[in-house]
Amino acid sequence: MSLRHLALAAALAPALFAAPAVSAAPLPLAGEELSGDHLTVTVTDSGAFDGTYELYCHPAGGTHPHARAACEQLDKQTSWGRDLFAPVPPDQECTMMYGGPHRAHVTGTWAGRPVKADFSRVNGCETARWNRFSSLLG
Numbered sequence: 001m002s003l004r005h006l007a008l009a010a011a012l013a014p015a016l017f018a019a020p021a022v023s024a025a026p027l028p029l030a031g032e033e034l035s036g037d038h039l040t041v042t043v044t045d046s047g048a049f050d051g052t053y054e055l056y057c058h059p060a061g062g063t064h065p066h067a068r069a070a071c072e073q074l075d076k077q078t079s080w081g082r083d084l085f086a087p088v089p090p091d092q093e094c095t096m097m098y099g100g101p102h103r104a105h106v107t108g109t110w111a112g113r114p115v116k117a118d119f120s121r122v123n124g125c126e127t128a129r130w131n132r133f134s135s136l137l138g
Helices: 002-017 067-079 124-132
Strands: 037-044 051-057 102-112 113-120
Touching: 051 067, 113 124
Parallel strands: none
Antiparallel strands: 037 051, 037 102, 102 113
16 A cells, blocks of 8 residues: 555544534434424415414424425525514505405414414515415415
C-alpha cells in the first residue's frame, strides 16, 4: 500500500466510527398518541369540506383528508418568532371582495406554540389569509 493510500485511510477512519448526526424517530405504535404538532380544524359553510378534522404533523396523520399537504403547507410558512396563525391586523386596509360564507376554527399546538385562530372569507384580506391555509382549510 502506498503512502498516499495510508494517508487517505487514516483521514477517513474517524468518519467510519462516528455516530450519525441525525436519527429517524420511531413511528408511534397502534393506539399510541402521535407526537409533534397537532391541530383540530373545524370548517363550516364551505360545502364539501365541512367537518372537524384532527391533523398531526411530524409525522403527518390524523383524520384530515389532506394531512401531508396541509403539514407541508404549514411547514413552508413557519418562521420562528412569527405567529403563523395571527389574524389580519385591525388597521389593515382590505378590499371589500366577499369570498363566500366559509368559516373555520383552528386550535391546538404548532411549532411549540398554542393556536386558537378563526378564519373567514368576508373580505379580500381574510380571503387571502384563507388561501394561505388552503390545504388545511379545504
